[in-house]
Amino acid sequence: MDFLEEEIEFTPGPVTEYLHEALDPDAVERLAQILRTAASPVIVVGTEVARYGAIAALERLSDLVDASVLGEIKGADLAFPNTNPRYVGKLTASSPALEGADVVVLLGAELTEGLAMPLPDFGDSLVVQVTVDPLALRRQYAGQVGILSHPGRLLDAVADRLAEGGAVPVSSGGRVRGLRERWEAGREALRSRLLGEADGAVSAAHIADLIHRLGGSETIVVNQCGSAEGFIDTLVDYGAPWTYFGLSGKASAQGWGAPAAVGIQMARPDRRVIAVLGDGGFMFNSTAIHTAAAYDVPVVYLVLDNGGWRDVATVTGAMGSSLGEPGAEDAMRWTFRPPIDHASYARSLGLKSWRASNPEELESAFAAAFAEDGPTLIQVASAMGDVRVFGQAFA
Ligand SMILES: Cc1ncc(C[n+]2csc(CCOP(=O)(O)OP(=O)(O)O)c2C)c(N)n1
Numbered sequence: 505m506d507f508l509e510e511e512i513e514f515t516p517g518p519v520t521e522y523l524h525e526a527l528d529p530d531a532v533e534r535l536a537q538i539l540r541t542a543a544s545p546v547i548v549v550g551t552e553v554a555r556y557g558a559i560a561a562l563e564r565l566s567d568l569v570d571a572s573v574l575g576e577i578k579g580a581d582l583a584f585p586n587t588n589p590r591y592v593g594k595l596t597a598s599s600p601a602l603e604g605a606d607v608v609v610l611l612g613a614e615l616t617e618g619l620a621m622p623l624p625d626f627g628d629s630l631v632v633q634v635t636v637d638p639l640a641l642r643r644q645y646a647g648q649v650g651i652l653s654h655p656g657r658l659l660d661a662v663a664d665r666l667a668e669g670g671a672v673p674v675s676s677g678g679r680v681r682g683l684r685e686r687w688e689a690g691r692e693a694l695r696s697r698l699l700g701e702a703d704g705a706v707s708a709a710h711i712a713d714l715i716h717r718l719g720g721s722e723t724i725v726v727n728q729c730g731s732a733e734g735f736i737d738t739l740v741d742y743g744a745p746w747t748y749f750g751l752s753g754k755a756s757a758q759g760w761g762a763p764a765a766v767g768i769q770m771a772r773p774d775r776r777v778i779a780v781l782g783d784g785g786f787m788f789n790s791t792a793i794h795t796a797a798a799y800d801v802p803v804v805y806l807v808l809d810n811g812g813w814r815d816v817a818t819v820t821g822a823m824g825s826s827l828g829e830p831g832a833e834d835a836m837r838w839t840f841r842p843p844i845d846h847a848s849y850a851r852s853l854g855l856k857s858w859r860a861s862n863p864e865e866l867e868s869a870f871a872a873a874f875a876e877d878g879p880t881l882i883q884v885a886s887a888m889g890d891v892r893v894f895g896q897a898f899a
């Protein structure tokens with residue numbers, strides 16, 4: 505069966521679309537009305553929120569309407585700080601925040617790209633989609649209301665409208681607090697599971713614990729590390745805008761991280777960039793580190809050495825493919841033979857480098873890397889437990 509050719513039954517429900525380029529007062533009024541009367545609204549935020557500078561507007565509005573906030577499963581930007589008590593996790597088909605939600609606002613968010621399959625079921629919730637992109641409106645999900653708008657201007661206007669009507673900020677109590685506690689407990693459980701399976705090697709949980717402890721809370725994370733990506737974006741605290749850049753699920757473009765980190769570091773000389781890269785993804789574009797050396801751009805590169813491409817076989821194997829069988833990765837040449845000495849390679853391109861075979865060595869190499877003025881690379885012995893825990897999510 506070719507799923508691209510398969511015919512499906514699809515009857516879109518009635519939709520009201522507000523498609524004006526300028527802020528449409530009807531759209532403002534309608535969204536204000538919907539949110540004013542919502543008992544348990546959920547806002548799903550996507551990368552557009554960061555790119556259009558709408559994070560502060562969203563924080564204000566979500567306070568006014570006591571909303572919980574979910575992030576995209578593989579967002580490219582930090583669309584909402586995960587330190588905000590309204591953040592309750594990523595959107596998945598089984599996000600607890602969707603249970604009992606009467607209104608779901610999809611705010612510049614992608615649903616089907618990345619790993620959010622199957623599509624979440626929004627049940628009887630009223631679904632409002634807001635985006636700047638006419639092609640994205642209703643492409644993935646029909647919803648009942650579609651608004652083509654700049655997110656920041658719309659959210660500010662809606663918040664003003666609600667404030668005029670006497671709305672006062674609501675503390676994140678009750679439902680939102682319960683969801684937040686559940687997310688925090690899940691995050692803690694993930695951390696202990698990863699640490700428990702690390703077997704003396706370095707897990708994403710160790711890295712997550714070190715990033716801000718050694719680098720400070722404004723350190724910028726560039727996240728492109730295959731199977732550990734979802735751990736780095738979940739376990740690290742991101743409080744400030746522009747402190748997180750991830751590999752968009754839209755393409756999963758391997759090779760993006762090493763050069764992206766150079767550009768981001770050049771744009772933000774006041775902050776330090778840490779690029780957390782999988783050894784496989786790194787090999788797609790590893791020569792970019794020479795640019796960092798040539799221009800003295802002080803990125804700290806962490807290359808997670810687990811011997812090759814692990815996520816592809818792990819995901820497909822968990823779904824029942826023979827690629828999960830022992831030896832299949834080697835047969836596909838997805839493991840690196842001969843093994844790669846990334847640290848020596850980096851040194852040959854002008855970077856200071858270290859190898860870290862356990863969490864203690866990582867901590868001292870990390871501290872040494874931060875003390876350098878130029879680019880550095882740490883080749884990290886990455887725990888296979890991370891890959892196993894990653895695979896369990898697809899079983
Ligand atoms: C340009 C490109 N080629 C191939 C792929 C398929 N792909 C996805 S992840 C991956 C390997 C990632 O390996 P690594 O960075 O070592 O992470 P690990 O799976 O070991 O955790 C590949 C080849 C892709 N997403 N993009």
Ligand SMILES: [Mg+2]
Pocket residue numbers: 730782783784785808809810811812813814
């Ligand atoms: Mg790898």
